[in-house]
Amino acid sequence: MVSNPLPNLARWLGRQPWVMGTARFVLPTERLIRALSRNRIGVLDIAGLPSLRMTVTGRKSGLPRETSLLYVPRGEDFLIIGSNWGSRQHPVWSANLRAAGTALVRLHGETFPVSATEIDGVDRERAWDLAVEFWPGYRVEERLAGGREFRIFELRRR
Known part of the structure; x- marks a missing residue:
């Protein structure tokens, strides 16, 4: 059986600092692929990486926000x-998730509620090590963020 080379390619690309500048192209491409596939797949899915679709209530608007x-x-x-x-700014979804504490996740065609816990302290160090081992590109993003400590959340099915 032939294995999918895309995850390894994506992990290599994720370690290249110039890739972070492609967000302005990748994000519209994500929306287009989602629209064409009726929300079944996105850029990360095509790259063979684990992705989920999260809906969280906007802390200011009260409207559902999906990412x-x-x-x-x-x-x-x-x-x-x-x-x-x-980026030097936290993503908006992280502030919304921090405020809401819950979200809906769509994964492999299934939608389910999750509770969200922001991880800190020693647990955060362990989670960060696991994240960097899984996606080494986080180290590049960390350098680009100029010292901003990324928010890390654990999502647990409710």
Whole structure:
């Protein structure tokens, strides 16, 4: 059986600093692929990387906000990292998730509620090590973010 070379290619690309500058192209491409596939697949899926679709209530608007995210598997739970492509600002979804504490996740055609816990302290160090081992590109994003500590959340099925 031939294995999919795309995850390894994606991991290599994720370690290249110039890739973070492609967000302005990747994000519209993500929306287009999602629209054409009726929300079944996105850019991360095509790259063979684990992705989930998260819907969280906007802390200011009260409206549902949806985003696609790379996740790090951790047992039956999921880690998501607020790297924001190495931006110096936290991603909006992380502030919304921090305020709401819950979200809906769509994964492999299934939608289910999750509770979200922001990880800190020693647990954060362990989670960060796991995340970087899984997606080495987080180190590049960390350097680009100029010292901003990424928010790390654990999502657990409710």
